Amino acid sequence: MDLRPVGRQFFIRTYGCQMNGHDSELMESILLSYGFQPAKSEDTANIIILNTCSVREQAERKAIGRLQRLARRKKSEEDFYFGVTGCMAQNLGLELFHCVPDIDFVIAPRRIHAIGEVLRRLKNGERQIYFPNESVETSENNDVLYRRKVIKASAFVTIANGCNMNCAYCIVPKTRGREICRPMESILHEVQFLVEKGVREVTLGGQIVNFYGVRKIPFKNGKSPFVQLLEKVHSIDGVDRIRFLSPHPSGFRDDLIDCYSNLPKLCPHVHFPIQSGSDRILRAMRRPYTRQMALKILHKLRRNIPLMAISTDLIVGFPGETEEDFRQTEQLFSEVDFDMAFIFKYSLRTGTQAAVMDNQIPEIVSEERNQILLKKLAVTSYRRNRLFIDSRQPVLVEAPSTKDPAVLWGYTPHHKKVFFHGPRKLIGQIADIKISKATTCALSGTLADELV
Ligand code: SF4
Incomplete structure (x- = not known):
């Protein structure tokens, strides 16, 4: 298919999480296979894609500002196209065409494979093309066809997309939809393909990655579908390292903990998004585990694998968080000795349950709590890193x-x-x-x- 008249140089600007990074990589591969070339900068590109994140309202506002600047550029440049993919495309949908009337395309996360089709239609003179998530069974099986024109030693492999959880602060279930898992065979086929291209490390990715397949694939000998998948990936020759991102604490059972002892290729690092050390706040966040349950898992991991690296996500200033709630988070933070933590000040996100909760915490209080944890993190991460000196x-x-x-x-x-x-x-x-x-x-x- 000759798409060359629609400009040849593309530039993808990626916001947000690793899933978005992976989606950008996939779109890049699709565009390369259609004969397009990556531009060195946004200024020299004919096609600009903003692959957006909706987790924070502020991020959406910034992206709209950027789109408005691109709209001004479109007025003065022929053969110039720009559009939005990712979570904001689903969250705001058709509204984006009203905010930025000159925008050429809006593609939701599950439809990014359509980027080639969209360019074809633009070439034929169509404008304002919209691909929402609706009615798509899977977005991932086609990956193998296009993937990895860009091969690195470490590759992200999406095993599931979307989320069935109901965390009160999170917009992801709305933007990415309910969880859809790829068939295991398709994932293994992709890993095999990547290894043959020189990949040595794979990161299995999904919003709640350790719940992979629980509604469709039976447990076997007490092992969850995710553990079964880990074992199968582990048995592929050429895979040297396996990681996964992000697990949900409530899906972290003994069968998964045992993998760190039984599967040598599984890296001794876990990202464990604990979010708060207070049971009261965890309940308000609709996170279905307690502080004690989380600590038990982490202590077990450190007991089995002594240098086990643990990173986490924490939110401070969630609506209703008292001094006592924060003190419990602080105390948990010290007890676990995290290697790394991503500490977020709660920010109101329209469309989530937390946005309409009483007792929103003033910014000055959240900032103070944020600084306290950041200071602690500097101490713990330095101490943890020093453990590797001379090794x-x-x-x-x-x-x-x-x-x-x-x-x-x-x-x-x-x-x-x-x-x-x-x-x-x-x-x-x-x-x-x-x-x-x-x-x-x-x-x-x-x-x-x-x-x-
Ligand atoms: S588990 Fe919670 S925080 Fe994570 S994507 Fe799902 S709803 Fe959002």
Whole structure:
């Protein structure tokens, strides 16, 4: 299909989570397969895609500001197209054509495979094309057809899309819809394909990844469908490392905890989004677990795997959060000794249950609580990182540093970022690095042996 007359250079600006990053990668692959080229910058592109996030209202406002600037550019440039994909496309839908009348396309997260079709229709003179999520059974099975024109050593593999949870602060169930899981065979086929292209690490992704398949695939010998999938991915030759993102604490059972002992390729790092240390707030957030349940899981993980790295998401200033609730979060924070934490000040999100709750917390209080946890995090992450000094770590090398091209960086199995001097031929390989220094957010060291 010849789409060249519709401009050739595209630029995708990605906002939000890793799922969005993955969707952008997929659209990039589709556009490359249609003969388009990535532009070096937004200024030199003929097609601009904003792959948006709706988690924060502020992010949507910023994206609309950017779209309005693009609309002004469209008036002065021929053969220029721009549009929105991602969560905001579903959340605001047709309203976007009213906010920004010159916008060319709006494509919801489950329809991003349509990007090629959209460009074809634009070429034929159509304008204002809208693809909502509705009536789509799956968005992911087609991935294999297009994927990975862009291959890196580490690949994100979406295993499920959407969410069946009902967290009071979250817009995702509305924007991405109810959870749809890919068939296991399709996932394994994709992992096999990636490994043959040189991928060494796969991250299995979904909004509630550890609930994968629970409504369709039976448990086997007490093992959940997700654990069954992990075992199958583990058995694929060429996969060196497995990660997953993001699990839900209430789906973290012993069969999954045991995987960290039984599956050596499963990296000793878990992202465990605990959100609050107060049971009262967890209930208000509609998170179906207690502080005690979460602590039990984390203690078990650290007991089984002593250096287990644990990261988390926390929200401070959720409506009704008292000093006592926050004190419990603070106390949990100290008890777990997180390697890393993404601490968010609660921000009101229209369309969620929390937006209409009483007792919204003043910004000044949220900010104060945020600063308290950030200070604690600086101490704990530095202490956790120092545990690796003088050890040798297998680092999957990703890229040269932007500050100094002679320096490379990559990740250890514990998901610690490591900087070191080394030849570029190591990119995509696992190098053996002797760690000599730690900061709050990274490690650095020297090359011991080139390859592990
Ligand atoms: S589990 Fe909760 S926070 Fe996560 S995507 Fe689903 S609704 Fe949102």
